[in-house]
Amino acid sequence: MLTEAATRTLADLPGPRGLPGAGNALQLKADRLHLKLEEWAQAHGPIFRFAIGRRTIVVFGEADPINAMLRERPDGFRRWTEIESVFRELGIHGVFSSEGADWKRQRRLAVTALNTDHLRRYYEIIRACTERLHGVLETAARAGEPYDIQSAFMAYTADITAWLAFGYDLNTLERETELQQHLERVLPLVSRRISAPFPYWRIVTPPKDRAALRSLAELRVAVAQFIGQARGRIAAHPDEPPRNFLESMLLAEESYTDEEVFGNVLTMLLAGEDTTAHSLAWTSWYMASSPALQEILFTEARDILGQDTHARDPQTADRFEHADATLRETIRMKSAAPLLFLEPLHDTTVGGVELPKGTHVIGLSRYAEADAADEKRQLAFGAGPRFCPGRNLALLEARSALAMLARNFEVSLPPNAPEVEERFGFTMSAHGLKVLLRERR
Numbered sequence: 491m492l493t494e495a496a497t498r499t500l501a502d503l504p505g506p507r508g509l510p511g512a513g514n515a516l517q518l519k520a521d522r523l524h525l526k527l528e529e530w531a532q533a534h535g536p537i538f539r540f541a542i543g544r545r546t547i548v549v550f551g552e553a554d555p556i557n558a559m560l561r562e563r564p565d566g567f568r569r570w571t572e573i574e575s576v577f578r579e580l581g582i583h584g585v586f587s588s589e590g591a592d593w594k595r596q597r598r599l600a601v602t603a604l605n606t607d608h609l610r611r612y613y614e615i616i617r618a619c620t621e622r623l624h625g626v627l628e629t630a631a632r633a634g635e636p637y638d639i640q641s642a643f644m645a646y647t648a649d650i651t652a653w654l655a656f657g658y659d660l661n662t663l664e665r666e667t668e669l670q671q672h673l674e675r676v677l678p679l680v681s682r683r684i685s686a687p688f689p690y691w692r693i694v695t696p697p698k699d700r701a702a703l704r705s706l707a708e709l710r711v712a713v714a715q716f717i718g719q720a721r722g723r724i725a726a727h728p729d730e731p732p733r734n735f736l737e738s739m740l741l742a743e744e745s746y747t748d749e750e751v752f753g754n755v756l757t758m759l760l761a762g763e764d765t766t767a768h769s770l771a772w773t774s775w776y777m778a779s780s781p782a783l784q785e786i787l788f789t790e791a792r793d794i795l796g797q798d799t800h801a802r803d804p805q806t807a808d809r810f811e812h813a814d815a816t817l818r819e820t821i822r823m824k825s826a827a828p829l830l831f832l833e834p835l836h837d838t839t840v841g842g843v844e845l846p847k848g849t850h851v852i853g854l855s856r857y858a859e860a861d862a863a864d865e866k867r868q869l870a871f872g873a874g875p876r877f878c879p880g881r882n883l884a885l886l887e888a889r890s891a892l893a894m895l896a897r898n899f900e901v902s903l904p905p906n907a908p909e910v911e912e913r914f915g916f917t918m919s920a921h922g923l924k925v926l927l928r929e930r931r
């Protein structure tokens with residue numbers, strides 16, 4: 491347990507002035523939450539408090555106390571209670587939203603499914619999706635119109651995650667499918683509900699929520715298909731060991747409920763799609779904004795790939811040092827997860843502040859990272875026992891896509907394009923990003 495001496499209580503902390511009853515709720519927009527909190531950290535210092543309705547929230551913007559809390563899980567800290575209840579109510583409750591013993595069991599399977607050996611054995615999946623992505627970008631380049639590259643990256647990451655974690659080839663890259671639009675609506679819904687001052691959805695369902703709930707219902711139908719296929723494969727080859735996360739859940743001795751299997755399939759899709767796709771989208775924005783960076787990435791890709799369009803094996807994918815460094819720096823500056831939601835399970839003290847059990851805490855991972863040059867203290871993928879198990883997959887698939895992009899296309903921003911904005915919807919996306927692509931020979 492954290493045992494430092496407390497010098498301040500919650501009441502002693504600085505913070506923005508709010509209104510009686512509403513607190514600071516009226517100063518916050520759900521889709522710009524991270525920007526407002528970072529602005530308040532500048533104004534009030536790295537540890538401050540604000541309120542949404544009657545709920546006081548303590549914000550930490552320094553790497554050390556955030557790291558300390560993350561490392562105290564699962565016994566000292568948990569994710570916000572609302573994360574579990576909202577995910578559970580929406581039927582997407584899995585390893586991300588679980589706690590305690592439930593989390594431990596699911597975590598083991600997730601880590602095994604996403605471990606480096608497994609990924610390298612199945613690199614062919616990443617390669618095939620990179621080749622498809624190349625085809626899709628080629629068509630966009632020939633059309634010559636401003637192009638929504640973030641959607642293409644979303645299809646790319648959804649296809650890889652589904653194929654690797656469930657053995658199911660969605661092929662949203664090449665097939666007309668609405669699955670991706672459905673996926674895109676779910677995390678913003680989660681975000682609205684978690685940060686709501688009260689459970690508004692018990693009283694009224696706004697149109698945005700209704701659309702997201704319809705999407706969730708469609709996703710459940712699609713997920714039932716993956717599970718049906720996996721059960722079919724297991725029945726046909728009963729002696730073979732599980733080949734992926736879904737088969738491990740279906741074959742595990744300690745059986746998983748249908749709700750847990752569903753929840754985890756959706757959790758993996760949601761965790762694996764947005765984060766990596768947004769990071770790739772921001773990287774393409776940096777490329778489009780910096781001809782010098784683009785030249786470095788192109789030269790590296792041409793030197794390694796020659797006339798080939800993409801990396802055909804994991805050893806080649808590992809050679810793109812500049813692409814890797816660009817991705818890591820992008821993930822640091824344009825963090826897909828700029829807010830980490832924590833809650834102490836006992837009364838405790840962090841950063842000299844007394845935190846009673848159940849206090850809502852937010853860690854500003856990007857803001858805190860600005861002073862965390864040491865990679866061990868960086869927070870873009872979290873830290874401690876709940877560190878992102880998909881980090882290596884994210885970096886491998888992103889490297890493969892970025893090397894392909896840099897080798898085959900020049901990326902630019904359309905003339906007079908509106909400014910690209912950071913938007914928060916549980917993950918942080920590049921809102922309004924459109925690029926022009928030109929094929930390289």
Ligand code: HEM
Pocket residue numbers: 560585586587597600604651757758761762763765766769821825826827830869870871872873874875876877878879880881883884
């Ligand atoms: C650039 C890409 C990604 C970023 C920035 C990212 C970031 C994060 C962060 C910050 C967390 C919370 C960690 C913590 O609480 O300490 C997390 C958790 C998680 N991520 Fe990722 N992630 C990425 C890609 C992926 C991918 C590709 C997958 C899987 C396909 C994935 C699966 C998960 C899961 C299952 C959890 C929950 C772990 C747990 O609660 O034990 N992530 N990720």
